[in-house]
Ligand SMILES: NC(=O)C1=CN([C@@H]2O[C@H](COP(=O)(O)OP(=O)(O)OC[C@H]3O[C@@H](n4cnc5c(N)ncnc54)[C@H](O)[C@@H]3O)[C@@H](O)[C@H]2O)C=CC1
């Protein structure tokens with residue numbers, strides 16, 4: 001099978017439930033047992049009618065059932081950043097959709113109170129307050145984990161954090177996770193990357209319905225995409241490194257486009273901005289500029305699937321990148337948001353941008369200047385700055401089926417359901433604000 005590679009050019013800154021225990025570190029004895037179990041299971045199924053009269057074989061069946069349930073719940077997963085917007089969806093999805101889970105560790109700088117409600121279920125949920133920039137904290141949390149989903153990160157395109165802090169969390173944090181895998185013997189690492197590692201680039205080139213192999217000049221200057229690109233590169237290069245116990249590390253990266261859904265902070269901010277403007281938003285971006293969006297539930301589902309299938313299809317999936325996609329329509333950033341904001345009573349004024357682009361650019365630059373001037377006194381971080389304007393104003397859409405081909409991904413939520421869920425969430429937010 002040829003190894004597929006991502007098609008972007010340039011340096012970073014510039015329902016399947018297979019048995020599959022063979023790759024679990026530190027479980028050699030159970031591997032042998034599992035192979036035996038699989039064998040027994042087949043033989044048992046084939047002979048089922050004849051067994052009705054055979055007490056001896058009935059005993060074998062019972063043994064088999066007990067062995068199966070012992071095997072069923074054996075894996076320890078760790079999710080870094082598990083209390084964030086995407087993290088919470090991934091955690092809940094894992095608990096619903098991963099029957100082989102024995103323990104789920106959630107590692108985050110800030111633990112959410114909602115974790116408490118998860119602790120009464122059949123899977124052991126362990127909340128760990130920790131910082132990915134601290135190598136020893138990461139290694140301690142990871143000891144004995146089979147799979148790590150690393151999504152802790154500083155998602156900042158508004159100038160809230162310094163470039164150094166963004167680098168420390170997103171790049172050094174990822175290095176720490178990789179080294180902890182090697183030290184502790186964690187063999188499977190899924191990294192939440194971003195479409196931003198590809199583009200839009202600083203030249204504003206459109207990426208129109210592209211896939212993982214589409215040639216594109218990936219050049220960034222902003223600290224966030226730079227850090228994500230560096231971190232992704234580290235993760236992919238670590239594929240194949242030997243972890244404690246001698247087995248190879250298997251890594252891959254998921255690249256969501258702009259995520260939306262329940263808990264999305266930027267959507268909340270835009271909604272409140274609209275309310276302050278008397279229920280109106282003013283079109284700033286031409287409707288023809290398409291922006292890739294994906295529902296958070298589908299991104300979470302993709303993480304669950306990729307983590308599961310990476311254990312079965314290491315040779316195919318190791319070192320690969322996958323865009324996260326679903327059936328959400330291609331629209332401009334603002335028109336897409338109106339799918340949810342509209343039913344909540346907001347109106348987008350204008351069929352064309354009300355201000356010329358040069359004026360918007362000037363306002364964005366003014367915001368950047370104000371941010372710099374006010375920094376010693378307060379944090380001024382509006383939505384509009386030169387970077388976010390360039391992002392919103394450049395077409396970036398994905399059309400691919402790589403995840404379907406490699407690990408059978410199909411979106412769990414249709415567009416209609418994703419839309420309904422997001423609207424319902426916004427309406428609850430609305431009524432709780434009144
Ligand atoms: N929101 C989006 O549209 C997209 C997000 N992503 C990526 O998905 C991941 C999750 O993003 P979101 O859930 O949107 O962000 P978020 O900010 O809601 O979640 C990030 C989580 O990481 C935690 N965290 C931050 N610094 C940490 C540290 N030093 N140690 C431990 N935990 C730390 C935060 O407390 C937070 O719970 C990020 O890696 C981001 O780059 C990728 C593409 C799009």
Ligand SMILES: C[C@@H](CO)CCC[C@@H](C)[C@H]1CC[C@H]2[C@@H]3[C@H](O)CC4=CC(=O)CC[C@]4(C)[C@H]3CC[C@]12C
Pocket residue numbers: 155157193194195196257258259266284285333334383384387388389391392
């Ligand atoms: C100019 C404004 C007029 O209404 C609109 C400003 C919108 C911006 C705040 C967003 C436009 C594009 C968004 C980014 C994009 O979805 C890709 C992203 C990927 C990530 O990994 C993190 C988030 C983000 C950078 C996202 C952030 C918000 C926008 C810049």
